[in-house]
Amino acid sequence: MTISNASPQLYNEDLAPATERNWGPFSIFNVWTSDVHSLWGYYLAASLFLFCGSFINFLIAIGIGSLIIYFLMSLVGVAGVRTGVPFPVLARASFGIWGANFPAIVRAIVACFWYGAQTAAASGAIVALLIRNEGMLQFHQTSHFLGHSTLEVICYVVIWALQLLIIQRGMETVRRFQDWAGPAVWVMMLILAVYLVIKAGGISLNGNIPMDVLLEKTKDAGVPGVPGSFEALMAVAAIWVTYFAALYLNFCDFSRYSPDERSLRIGNIWGLPVNLILFSLVAGITTIAAFQVYGEVLLHPDQISAKFDSWFLALLAALTFAVATLGINVVANFVSPAFDFSNVFPKYVDFKKGGYIAALIALVLYPFAPWEGGAAHFVNIIGATMGPIFGVMMVDYYMIRKGWLNVEDLYREHGEYRFQNGWHVNALIAAGIGIVFSSILPNFTNILPSWWGVYGWFFGVAISGAIYYGLRAKSIGAVPKTA
Helix, strand or coil, X not given: CCCCXXXXXXXCCCCCCCCCCCCCHHHHHHHHHHHHCCHHHHXXXXXXXXXXXXXXXXXXXXXXXXXXXXXXXXXXXXXXXHHCCCHHHHCHHHHCCCCCHHXXXXXXXXXXXXXXXXXXXXXXXXXXXHCCCHHHHHHHHHCEECCEEHHHHHHHHHHHHHHHHHHHHCHHHHHHHHHHHHHHHHHHHHHHHHHHHHHHCCCCCCCCCCHHHHHHHHCCCCCCCCCCCHHHHHHHHHHHHHHCHHHHHHCHHHHCCCCCHHHHHHHHHHHHHHHHHHHHHHHXXXXXXXXXXXXXCCCCHHHHHCCCCCHHHHHHHHHHHHHHHHHHHHHHHCHHHHHHHHHHCCCCCCHHHHHHHHHHHHHHHCCCCCCCCCHHHHHHHHHHCCHHHHHHHHHHHHHHCCCCCCHHHHHCCCCCCCCECCECXXXXXXXXXXXXXXXXXXXXXXXXXXXXXXXXXXXXXXXXXXXXXXXXXHHHCCCCCCC
């Protein structure tokens, strides 16, 4: 689509509606293999397994969560297919042409945190391999810099730099990279599982992890109920849904390249409920087998591969996990802030420059390592921030505008989405109140119940969505349907 009379402050080639739409079902499927099949994805799945108490409970909780994820991703994915625009441009319809910078910056900052977390996980796999050497182990233990071992810092910087090479040629290179990176880690996950199952003497689906061990490993996670209880299972499903909170906002950055809704639907079905459940099944089997073999709970796959007797197998595992984690970082945590920062200053910042800004922020965050600690707690804090934005955008797109937008006006200063001088006050009020209840009160005060934070993303969506619908309906009534 050619945009006539577009404002230079709102338009550049990277933000324009997609013209090349060659991301078929396999590429959409591999968005999810790249996103899920990472060290952090495995770490979270293995951590959530401990809350379930048994394998069957784990599959039930993850299965429910995965179906919810599929539904939510379809909502924002369809918007991307229909409009062809990236997330920060889509946000202009609800937040205003300038107000959209608020959700864009929030999403970009969250991506920077995840960018650092995933880079640290990938570099950790390399560190686990290197310290098998006695000299490297001694260096790792005795030399420190920026609050980490010097070896960890070196590996982090190397992995951080390698990721920048992937995006040098734009989104098509991202697609090609993810098309093989995601499936590669599936192969390594199966090798890991088979290796441990053979050493354990067979597959065990009973759990076999004593309750006292489960209680010890989960006591500080902030999840209500004891492992295996109804409260714990619901919390597992909620945390699994919240893990994908960032991509609920910017999945349209990828679905906009899909030729039609059918391709999107097929890719999502295989990539989300089917792929998520199978991946979680492998993670659960591996966690049980690792406990049987080594007598301890190992939640990080690089911890497991570091114990392999075969140096070659350990090398293969470390490299595969590292490459796969690069895949998710490019898909989930580079593309989005690249578009988001570009949206704020489209005249001066293009896709690549926006990505470089995100990578630089992740590098600055490394000495503080805010991602270190419990997986569930980190996911809830980061994810809850974006629930209110999602609630406002989806209510506006589906309930107010009935699934249709004036795409050309998304790029015009004086078009339909100018609202109050470019800012939509109703959306900002609704999102602001939602953030108070989803993030600020549960994480920085004791006003709300302790379990509230686990469901912070859901409260954010519901509260902000309801407030926005009420304010919007009251101020202007029904919005006419526009093509």
